[in-house]
Amino acid sequence: MNGLLVLFDLVLLAGIVGVAWRCLASTDLFRAAVLFVTFGLLLALAWVRLEAPDIALAEAAIGAGITGALLLVTLERLRSIMAERRSGRPHTPPPDPTGPHALLRALHDPPPERRTFIPALTFALVVGALLVTTLWHQPPSMGLEPVVDAHMDASGVDHPVTAVLLNFRAYDTFLELAIVLIALLGAWSLGRHDLIPARPAPGPILPGTLRLLVPVAIVTGVYVLWAGSHAPGGAFQAGAILGAAGILLVLARPRQLPMAPGVPLRLGITAGVAVFLLVGLYGLAAGHGFLGYDRAWAYPLIILIEVAATLSIALTLVALFVAGRPAGDDA
Amino acid sequence: MIANALTGVLLLAGLVFFAAGTAGLLRFPDVYSRLHALTKADNVGLGLVVLGLMFQASGPADILKLLLIWLLVLAAGTTAAHMVAQRTWTHGEFESDR
Amino acid sequence: MSGLAETVVHALTPGLLYPTGGATLFALGLYGLIRRHHLVLRILALNIMGSGVFMVLLGVAARGEGPPDPVAQALTLTGIVVAVSATAFALGLVVHLTRLTGHAVMLPGPPDDDAAMADTSRGEHHADGGPDAPPSDEDPPS
């Protein structure tokens, strides 16, 4: 049985490295994007094998799902920009796929030049070999599992990962929410959003499926959020699931985005950090330390923070997919 | 004991369908026949795998969850296949499909 | 011989296999980052490097006996969310850059930063970029 597991590990790792290699070696960007999604799904399997179901959930939903959607819509945007530029100039000849203008083709990257091969390979090999040598010489360390285990009673939740994320190291999690928000602020500062280049799919199939899937996604999201206090799950996974549902809704009607009014949308995307910060400041004032909770109130406060965070993450992910700030935000 | 044996047999049968679907995806000449091979084989394959796993479930809740997974994958797969086919019908095949 | 066999068996535990795989991914991403020019591929290379770091972290955390370290898992979760945020912003920048310049490659070597640059603190603002920004693909990458 142990031998089978080792075989599984070896095959899985070979698959992961192989897919990553194919992804980085491909000249067609669409192929690279699809391979990257595959890479993410294989990683999720590896996380399950390493007894990290929370990470597996997050990797599948965020690493593979949301990143995949972002990659594909980016490629579609690049394609439509290039098509516009070409049609805008009828007299420009089509680019020669082998000439110096090959770089200008939107979804194609020519094979790398030969002269970077030796230095890049040497550099990567040296770094990789040094890392592997170092890692092989490391003694098994205790980690912080015993310490976390000893304090679980005081954390307000029953799932160690959630306890670390929202209680013991809540500051990191707060900043993580802030980073999601900053990424959106950055994307919005680049300009107003333009139409998503995807064409609406004709026919009743997609809207029909969405009518079925979106309620299921919402139920699943809420379930994953609630489950986070005692089992794998939590705000980030739930936010990603709800965000994915939102992205599907956007895709079903790419031409008729609801013109989100500025103020409620702003409040929605900041709700996570705002609620978190308020609770944190209250903790400071009440003498539990910044981002600390009274032991009796830890569970409800954590749930409150998680609900707000889920909402903000879902909204932010959809907004990052749409890219560019909505017109209502400038009013 | 019987449950374990049933699980094993059903999983193996499911894997055969997956393998067939994958072979079809790789070997068939155009998008439509690839879709045909992939979706049919995968739906049946996943169904068999789910059925096999049901014998290992600890209660009705787990069985329902497994069933739900299968139904959702069916719905998503059908829609995705439909959209790929439709896009191919109106716009032709992708560069990378050839 | 038994020493070799022991080493091999030792190397095949998840606590060493997965960190080794993670280090490989890190190096592979580094290699791709250096060699590929298209910005989307470079972003993918960075993501693969990041996954390598997470794999080392989780692999190392799975070394000890007993349940895996929840702190390592929480850190990885944070890292994944940070990675997807940075990726989303980077992809937005790629689209914007392509709209402005007509290409999405970052060419090696220092760019021509002495090129004339319009002042941006007055007059109309380009914060919206967009189609009214002057096309500048007259300088095809060499």
Added chain:
Amino acid sequence: MTPADAELLPAGIAGLVGLSLAVAVLATAWTRQAHRIGLLGALAVTAWVLGLSALFLNAGPDSETAATRVALGGWDAPLGLMLQLDGLSMTLLVLTAVVGLATSLYSLGYVHDRIERRQFWPLWLWLWAGLNMLLLSGDAFNLYITLEVVSLSAVALVALTGTAAAVSGAMRYLLVNILGSLSFLMGVVLLFGEHGVLDLVLLEARTEAGPAERMAAVLMTAGLMLKAALFPLHVWLAPAHGSAPAPVSAVLSGLVVTGSFYLILRLWMGVFAPLATPTFGILVGLLGVGALVWGSLQALRAGRLKSIVAYSTVAQFGYLLVAFPLMLVDPDAWRVVVFFAVVHALAKASVFLAAGTLQHAAGHDRLADLGDVLRGRPRTVFALGLAGVSLMGLPFTGGFIAKYLLLEAGLGTVLAGSVFGVLWVLAIAGGGLLAAAYVLRMVAPSFQRGRADAGEASSPWMDWVPLGLATVAALAGLAGTLTLNTLALTPGAP
């Protein structure tokens, strides 16, 4: 010190983090009033930092043995996260507050477009909060997260003008930053795998010169050098800093780069201290000499005002590297290095702000065509010159004192019999001459005969803030003793 002070200090530290975050969150949510919130917030944060420094100096004697540490959420290390404050972080917090306040005031005039204002202020306030948190962080993984907060908001600010040059500079900056962060994170993971803790103080106590520490030191230092644009990993700096809006360039060159440098210093004085050997010091010093020469030459041939300033950052950071070998001989040299970094940050920020005013007035910043505006704007040119004089290190400026102290340390190395000492002394002295050359290049046209033209009218903030900050930079020498004494309150300092 009074017991009340000792009780107030931890609350003041956590409160500073809370306050700067609250300002950023508020400006993000209520974007219509972002500039007003930003101004009030800048004043409040600056006042808080100054109050905190008074408190800190009062509580001084205790801090020589240990940094003041605050357990967030009441969870002590290794389980929880710790904030920590010592002389080094206090000094840089004050620097951040001064430059941050000046930048905020300048931005009131510079960023006047209604739409752009709404994008600028929240991002800038997040950047400031990120810097404060970076300086206060006492946890290896938390450092990675704060670095990401700083770099993502900095990149977004660089891209704000939306021109092709700015967006391309921002793209390069982002890729470099992510690469640097990942390298840093890999180092953190190695340390965590080896010792099972993330807290810096606990890590320091457990570190010995093993293979994992060496590899982690290489990865983390390389990542931070990328972010700090230390030679030879600097190529991204000039395009990003040169094409960003002026207040952003000032913050990037003055504070963000200094933040990464702070982290290198902090790590090598703490966790990696057992790894520092003379050979390593000499290697770093040689890099510094390379940076000085290369950056200065680039600054001498650059055609744009802001490019000159950006390249001079590469050159000036060479001094910081040259100081590493000095630190191994003279344990007190690190304080001089930090003082030099502080003076440089003040001077560099005012030079960038002044350059922004000139660019605004002329509509461009090509040095060759800038003569009219340089002659028409004596106040701004004076600010440029005053800050430049500090960069050169002429007598009676902050820069002079910093360079004098550096030279003194360098001569100490020579006396200690190091062959390389001569090289360090030559580099420190020669770098000053090169700096004089490129500073004169910037202001020289104003002494030539020609038409004077004030160009486009600008708000009073844009006229006076660069001058004020340049004055602070020039007078920083007066605060030299205070700064050095504050820095002495850093535990673990050699």
